[in-house]
Amino acid sequence: MSSAPVTIQDPASGSSASLLPSLGFNCFSWRPALALAEGPATPEMLWAEEEFAQGSGRPSRSGTPLLFPFPGRIRAGAFEFEGNRYQVEPSDGLGNAIHGFALRAAWRVVEQTTEAITAEYQPSIDDPDAVGQWTGDYRLRATYRVVGTRLDLSVAATNLSDHPLPFGFGTHAYFRLPLAGATDDAEATIVRAPVDAVWNAAGLVPDGGTAPLGALGESLPAGGALAGREFDTPYRFASGARETVIHDPRSGVTLTQTFDESMRCCVIYTPGHREAICLEPYTCVPNPFELEAAGIDTGLLVLAPGETYRTAIGLEVSVA
Template sequence: MTAQIAVLEHKESGARAQVLVSQGFNCFDWVAAVGDAKLPLLYAPEGFASGDHRPTSGGTPLLFPFPGRIEEGRYSFGGKDYELPAGDAFGNAIHGFVFNKPWRIVDQSESSVTAEFVGSQDAPETLDLWPSDYAIQAAYRLEADQLVLEVTCSNPGDSDLPYGLATHAYFSLPLDPGGDPEATVLHAPVDREWAMHDMIPTGDSEQNPVVDGLAAGMPLAGQQLDQPFRLAPSSSGEVVTSLKGGGVTLEQTCSDDFRCYVVYTPGHREAVCIEPYTCVPSPFGSEQRGVDTNLKILAPGESHSYTVTLHARAN
């Protein structure tokens, strides 16, 4: 299949972005204008634009209707049992249905693009795997020093739709060419780490030195992370995570609908992922054990919208 790419330009500043529409509507390239510099702030492996790489290995994968893993691909909802295909080495299902499939563009301008994905139209083979039909519409809007992602999740079906949403952006390291990637400081306002067994949250959580480090601002040197963390309560209704390094700050702002943050440091050390999740991974089992995972449920005809804003600036 030929790759379909949407190119966005902000001609006044020279900022640009590219979105791989044919593989998950993944924004894999963003060059921001920061002062006189043009900084590439998203990581993707060489040749990612071809669509031949693993879809979650770079850019900004969009994860829906479930982000992260579901234990052994099995879950129950509404009195019915479901089983999903395995997607990792432990036999768990992973990252939903929309990150690796073509989306449909519904609107486009010089500096923005909107696309949608509806289960019954774009992946009818998944309808027996989930309690309801599902729909997601996403729009990228490019500004000089910002990339704004607006997402609406909808239930076009006849039954309740349980869902979670996440973005899985790979932020390039170092932020400023010539800087030290290991000296980059990551800040995330979290207060607990969700305990894991075979990459599945157990429902327990703990406070530990990594949590304290993220909350205060932690250099990435020596850190090897792939863990979910609980968001600390926010009085503003917004959550801001940030990376600082080499004279550049990159902020990611979203609403406190995103209650869980996964921090992932790939082994190649060329990027770090700060992933806002609306729910804890594998939420169904934890919910049955009485753990509040913030699993969302939409009644037929309902929808909910989210915004994630990336902003780059000089320190």
């Protein structure tokens, strides 16, 4: 499989997106056509390490990592399901497994048009080392489509095994700050997320307890300036949550991320370089198996043999 990036483009608007199928089918560049008073006509909305397009960057630190069959961490990489114990290779530098297998693997492109691309990841075909680390085989199919000022992602996960398959799914997009490069003040960015509690965590692994939003997150539901705040924090989505919003009040640029009711957790992360922010919708709380065993509803999903889970995440940018 070629390690070269692939670009899709909307001919009508000139908007484009670039992906790396050989490294997690990661969408690392999105350039929507915007009517900005200053700056490029198609500004970059995603952040990626300089070497990422060549396939040598870290898969969890650039672009849009797709997290499956679990988002976030599993403590020590160990979990039990239906009486069987499984061990996932630790990968976070702290002894925990993190973000699943799909983001690090080469995907197969199965369909491509000018403005859309579809690829698949199946451990038994694409990543044999991952097979024994999970409960069974599955197929993850994803399609990206660029149209106007939107970038749409649709996902289908199918259980290919003959027994139930537990899973979680999430995305980890690095949204470039300042938005569209329209200003030079990332800290003025307004961040809004419909959350109502924070999941307590020890060593970045949720322990099952929740707490009020507190000083760090109290402005999130209505929206507040980033203003130097540092996040690596799992939040609980409020009932009915369907979107997160990032807004640059100086340029009027707004980026809205939409998702469906299956998303239960929002991890917000600010890298140390302060050039991006991640608002990560997850179907489940990180470390779900341990918490479910303690009677805590985490949003962990289970597919019956042959069953398929479908979801969609949309990104749209506008200028006021």
